[in-house]
Amino acid sequence: MKGWIERNWPLYDEVNKTHQPAWLYWFRHQWFIYPLFLFLLPGLSIFALQWGVNANNLIKGASLTSFSDFFAHAYTESLFTTEHRLALNYLILFAFYLALVIITNRFWLATAIYSSLIIVWMVSNRLMVALRNATVTLQDVQAALSLGGGNLTSFLNKESKALISTTVWIVISAILLSIIFRLLFGKARLLWFKNRLIQIPLRIIAIFSTILFVANFSLNLGTSGTWAYRFALSMDDDPAMWSTLLDAQQNGAAVSFTRFINTTVMKKPSNYSQSTMNKIAQRYSKVAKEMNQTRNTSLTDQTVIMVLSESFADPTRVPGLSYSEDPMPFIRSLKSQTTSGLMLSSGYGGGTANLEYQALTGMSTAIFSPSVITPYLQVTSHQETAFSFNQMWNTADKSVQHALSDQSGKSSKLINRGSFAIHPYTSSTYSRSKIFSDKFLFRFFYTQDGPNYISQESRIENDPHISDASAYSETLHQLNREKGNQPVFVQLSTMQNHLPYGDWYPSRSLSVSGELHQDDATALNTFARGVQYTDQATQQWLEKLDQLKRPVTVIWYGDHLPANYPDQIANAENSLILHETDYFIWSNSAARALGSGNQPIGNAAYTSPNYFMAQAAEHMNAKVSPYLAFLTQAHAQIPAIEPTLQTSSDWSKNTDIQPNTYLDSEGNPIEPQKMTDEQKEILKDYKLIQYDMTVGNNYLTQEGWTALSK
Numbered sequence: 275m276k277g278w279i280e281r282n283w284p285l286y287d288e289v290n291k292t293h294q295p296a297w298l299y300w301f302r303h304q305w306f307i308y309p310l311f312l313f314l315l316p317g318l319s320i321f322a323l324q325w326g327v328n329a330n331n332l333i334k335g336a337s338l339t340s341f342s343d344f345f346a347h348a349y350t351e352s353l354f355t356t357e358h359r360l361a362l363n364y365l366i367l368f369a370f371y372l373a374l375v376i377i378t379n380r381f382w383l384a385t386a387i388y389s390s391l392i393i394v395w396m397v398s399n400r401l402m403v404a405l406r407n408a409t410v411t412l413q414d415v416q417a418a419l420s421l422g423g424g425n426l427t428s429f430l431n432k433e434s435k436a437l438i439s440t441t442v443w444i445v446i447s448a449i450l451l452s453i454i455f456r457l458l459f460g461k462a463r464l465l466w467f468k469n470r471l472i473q474i475p476l477r478i479i480a481i482f483s484t485i486l487f488v489a490n491f492s493l494n495l496g497t498s499g500t501w502a503y504r505f506a507l508s509m510d511d512d513p514a515m516w517s518t519l520l521d522a523q524q525n526g527a528a529v530s531f532t533r534f535i536n537t538t539v540m541k542k543p544s545n546y547s548q549s550t551m552n553k554i555a556q557r558y559s560k561v562a563k564e565m566n567q568t569r570n571t572s573l574t575d576q577t578v579i580m581v582l583s584e585s586f587a588d589p590t591r592v593p594g595l596s597y598s599e600d601p602m603p604f605i606r607s608l609k610s611q612t613t614s615g616l617m618l619s620s621g622y623g624g625g626t627a628n629l630e631y632q633a634l635t636g637m638s639t640a641i642f643s644p645s646v647i648t649p650y651l652q653v654t655s656h657q658e659t660a661f662s663f664n665q666m667w668n669t670a671d672k673s674v675q676h677a678l679s680d681q682s683g684k685s686s687k688l689i690n691r692g693s694f695a696i697h698p699y700t701s702s703t704y705s706r707s708k709i710f711s712d713k714f715l716f717r718f719f720y721t722q723d724g725p726n727y728i729s730q731e732s733r734i735e736n737d738p739h740i741s742d743a744s745a746y747s748e749t750l751h752q753l754n755r756e757k758g759n760q761p762v763f764v765q766l767s768t769m770q771n772h773l774p775y776g777d778w779y780p781s782r783s784l785s786v787s788g789e790l791h792q793d794d795a796t797a798l799n800t801f802a803r804g805v806q807y808t809d810q811a812t813q814q815w816l817e818k819l820d821q822l823k824r825p826v827t828v829i830w831y832g833d834h835l836p837a838n839y840p841d842q843i844a845n846a847e848n849s850l851i852l853h854e855t856d857y858f859i860w861s862n863s864a865a866r867a868l869g870s871g872n873q874p875i876g877n878a879a880y881t882s883p884n885y886f887m888a889q890a891a892e893h894m895n896a897k898v899s900p901y902l903a904f905l906t907q908a909h910a911q912i913p914a915i916e917p918t919l920q921t922s923s924d925w926s927k928n929t930d931i932q933p934n935t936y937l938d939s940e941g942n943p944i945e946p947q948k949m950t951d952e953q954k955e956i957l958k959d960y961k962l963i964q965y966d967m968t969v970g971n972n973y974l975t976q977e978g979w980t981a982l983s984k
Contacts, residue, residue: 623837
C-alpha cells in the first residue's frame with residue numbers, strides 16, 4: 275500500500291514547497307545530474323570545436339547529425355599532441371561554463387546558453403576554415419556584428435547555407451532539451467540561501483570573482499611574460515600567433531580563441547623616446563631632401579586612384595593547372611610597359627582589409643604583434659589620430675566644400691572633395707564607414723547603402739556582385755563631378771570577383787583543366803572568367819582615363835587568390851606562389867606631360883602593399899615627405915614584407931618573435947638571421963616609426979614627418 279501511494283499520490287517537496295507525483299519527485303532528487311553535466315559537457319565541447327577547425331574544405335553531404343562522422347573527425351583529425359593541451363582547453367571551457375552558471379544562478383539556463391554558443395562557434399569555425407583557412411576570432415565577431423546577418427550570408431555557398439540551417443535546428447534542440455531538463459529536475463541554483471542577507475553578498479562576491487578571474491586570464495594569455503602565458507606554456511602550449519588556424523589545430527580552438535581576445539598591438543621598443551624619434555625624423559628629412567633635388571612634380575598635383583581589385587591574380591602562375599586561353603592578356607602586356615611586378619600578399623582567400631590598410635597607411639602588418647588580425651578594428655579604431663596617404667590631398671585642397679546637399683551622391687553638382695572612397699558593396703564591412711570618415715578623413719565614401727550612394731550597379735550574367743566595369747564607371751562619374759579638375763585621391767575596392775563562386779559566366783568559353791573535383795573546377799573556371807572580365811574592363815577604363823585632361827596616376831593591385839585550389843596544389847611547396855598577386859602603376863598622357871613616366875622604375879619586380887605610395891612617388895617623379903623617403907629606402911633594402919604565410923615553415927621557434935616573410939628583389943626569401951646590417955637597421959627604424967604612429971606618442975607628427983616638400 276505504501277509503495278502504491280509513493281508511486282501515485284502527490285508527495286510534498288520541502289524544497290520547492292509543492293506537491294509532486296512520485297516519478298517527478300524521483301527526478302527532482304537526482305543531484306548527480308548537475309556535476310555530470312558540469313564536468314562532462316566541456317569535454318564534449320573540445321571534440322566539437324576540434325572538428326570545426328580541422329575542416330580544410332566543407333565535406334560534401336556531411337551532416338552534423340551524423341554522430342559517427344562527428345566524433346571520427348573530432349578524434350582522428352585533432353592535432354593535440356599532449357594531454358596537458360587537452361587539459362588546458364578543458365579548463366578554459368569548464369571555467370566559461372561555470373562562470374555562466376554563477377552569473378545566471380540558473381543551471382539549465384546557463385547550460386542552454388553554453389551549448390548554443392559552442393554549437394555556433396563550432397560551425398562558424400568550420401565555415402571560416404573552408405572559406406579563408408582561418409578560425410573565428412573576437413575581432414571576426416565584431417566585424418560580423420558590423421556586417422549584419424544578411425550581408426554575411428551573401429558570402430556563403432549552398433553547402434554552407436545548408437550547414438547553417440542544420441545548425442539552427444540543433445541549437446533549437448539544445449534549448450528545448452534544457453527546458454525539458456529544467457521541468458524534470460527543477461530549478462538548480464549554485465548559490466541559494468534562505469537568508470537573503472547571506473545570499474546577496476555571496477552572489478555578488480562569486481560573480482565578481484568569477485568575472486575577474488576569467489577576464490584576467492583571457493586578457494593576458496596572448497601577452498608573453500604574463501602569468502596566464504607562463505601557465506599555458508607549462509601546459510605544453512605552443513603559440514602559433516601568425517596563423518589562427520594552425521594555432522587552433524595545434525593547441526586547441528578554446529585556447530586559440532582566448533589567446534586572440536586581447537591584442538598587444540606592438541611591444542614598446544626598448545629605445546623608444548622623443549629623442550630617438552627626433553633623430554629618425556632628422557635622418558630621413560635629409561634623405562627626402564636629397565631625393566627631392568632630382569624630382570620636379572608633386573604627388574598632390576595629380577589625381578591618384580588606388581585600386582584594390584578583389585581576388586585578382588594571374589591564375590596561370592599556379593602550378594598543376596592549364597587554361598584554354600590567357601585570361602589577362604591586356605594586364606600582362608601593360609605590366610611590361612610600366613612600373614609593375616608581383617605583390618606579396620598576406621592573404622589567401624581573404625584578408626582584403628589588411629592589404630587595403632597597408633596600402634593606405636604605409637604600415638606593415640608584419641611589424642605589428644602577431645595577435646593583430648584586423649588592423650582596422652584592433653589598431654585604427656583605437657587611435658585618436660591616424661595617418662593615411664589620402665589626407666595629403668585633403669591638406670592640399672584648401673577650398674574643400676562639404677556640399678551637404680550632395681549626400682546622396684546622385685547630384686550633378688560640382689564639388690571639391692580632397693579624397694573620397696568607393697566600394698560597390700556595403701559601407702559597414704570591416705567598419706570601413708567609421709574608419710574612413712572618422713580616422714582616415716575621407717570626405718565621402720560611396721557605397722550601396724550610403725549615406726553616399728553609388729550610381730552604377732550593373733552585374734555580369736549570374737554574378738551577384740557589382741561588376742568591375744560598373745566600379746570603374748562610378749569612378750569616372752565621380753571624377754567628372756569634381757570642380758575645376760581638382761586633384762583628388764580616390765580609393766576604389768572592387769567586388770566583382772568575391773567568393774563564393776557559382777557557375778556565373780556560362781557564356782564564357784575559357785576553361786581550366788587539371789586534377790580537380792567538379793566543384794573546384796566550376797569555382798576556378800568562374801574565377802578565371804572573372805579575371806578575364808576584369809582584364810577587359812581595366813583596358814577600357816584606362817583608355818578613358820588616358821583621354822582626360824586632368825593628370826591621373828593609377829596604383830592597381832590584386833589583393834589575394836581565392837581559396838579554391840585543391841590540397842595537392844595548396845601545399846607548403848606552393849605557399850609563396852599562392853600569396854603572389856599582380857600590380858602595376860600607370861599614368862595617363864596628362865600626367866606624363868607633367869613629368870610622370872610609364873617606364874618601369876627600378877626594384878619593382880617584387881613589393882608589398884605598404885610600399886605602393888613610395889613607389890608611386892618615384893614613378894611620378896614626385897617629391898616626398900620624410901615618411902615616404904623612409905619607405906623608399908625600406909623597399910630598396912627589403913622589397914617585400916608580410917607576416918608569415920599560413921603554409922610557410924616556421925623559421926623561428928621563439929614564440930616572442932613573429933617569423934615574418936621577407937623577399938629580396940628576385941623574390942627569394944630572406945632569412946632573418948642572414949640579413950645585412952642595413953636591412954636590420956631598416957627594420958629597427960620601421961618598428962620605432964610604426965610604434966610611434968600607431969600606439970606611441972606621435973613624436974614624428976611634431977617633426978613634419980608626413981608633410982610633402984613643395
